[in-house]
Amino acid sequence: MNDDPSRGTTLVVGASRGLGRGIAAAFAADGAPVIAVSRTAAEFPEAANGPGSIRHETADAAEAAVSAALLERHAPRNVVLVAGATPLLRPLHEHTWESFSANWQTDVRITFHWLREILRAPLKPGGRVVVISSGAALAGSPLSGGYAGAKATQRLITGYAQDEARRSGLDLTFTAVLPKITPLTDLGRPAVQAYAARGGQTEEEYLRQLGEPLTPEAAGAAVVSLVRAEATTIAPAYLLSGAGLKELP
Known part of the structure; x- marks a missing residue:
């Protein structure tokens, strides 16, 4: 039996585009069966599947019942949480509370529901959980409302989950990855344009x-x-840039 955790079934939440899509394709290319979860239908080119495979599940990951249902259905070895809301880019005083709190209502909610169910189920021994936060959790993001705070909270919740796993004697590893802003995703491209304009x-x-x-x-x-x-x-956490992963203190 191959005990390499990267070859076990990997469930990627938010896999239809951007970094989530790249992560799903990379696990499949490495030989893993991948369950790609997104709110909208997504197709992956055959070449992306490599020796592994990608199956799509259309679901709203922020709904409380979805995490338990998909974890039970697929019994993954690993879970990668990438899904989140696209923040509205405008200065603080031009936000409404609804736009300001959008990432708390989506990104933080998803992280809470999924990590809660992963601990309750729990995942198979040796399972790995990666929560994709954002470099904004460190640097701030003054044009995106509560985005930076929500991303910092995702990192905190991931640490809480690791503590609870240890207290319960669960062989599970949780870590947060904080990607730097990139123009190569639908999330990052408008942010780059907005911050460039803000800085003249x-x-x-x-x-x-x-x-x-x-x-x-x-x-x-x-x-x-x-x-x-x-x-x-x-x-417990890493910064991710084009240069690779850098462990955070």
Whole structure:
């Protein structure tokens, strides 16, 4: 039996586009059966499947009952949470409470429901859980309302889940990954444009200061490598950029 956790069934929540899509394709290319969860239908090219496979589940991951149902149905070895709301980009005083709190109502809600059910089920021994937060949790994001705070809370909740797993004697590993802003996703592209304009820069000038952009393919490779690592070497959180993963204190 192959005990490599990256080859076990991996459930990717938010797999239809951007980093989530890159992560789902990377696990399939590495040989894992992948369950790709998203609110809208998604198709993956045959070449993306490699020696593994990708099955799609259409569901709203923020609904309380969805996490329990999909965990029971697919019994995954690993879970990667990428799904979240696209923030409305405007200054603080131009937000409504509804727009300001959108990422709390979606991103944090998803993380809470899924980590709760993962601990209650629980996942199979040796399971890995990766929560994709954002570099905004460290740097702030003044044009996206409560986005940065929501992303910081995702990181905190992930740490809480690891503590509870240890207290319960569960052989599970939880970690948070905080990707830096990238123009190569539907989420990052308008943010790059907005922050460049706010700073009186061209997009090219703004991007130069960010360094090598993070691609969905690179994000996928990084998460696969993280899941394949020895559990004892996995840190509570990482910053992810085009240069790769960097352990956070």
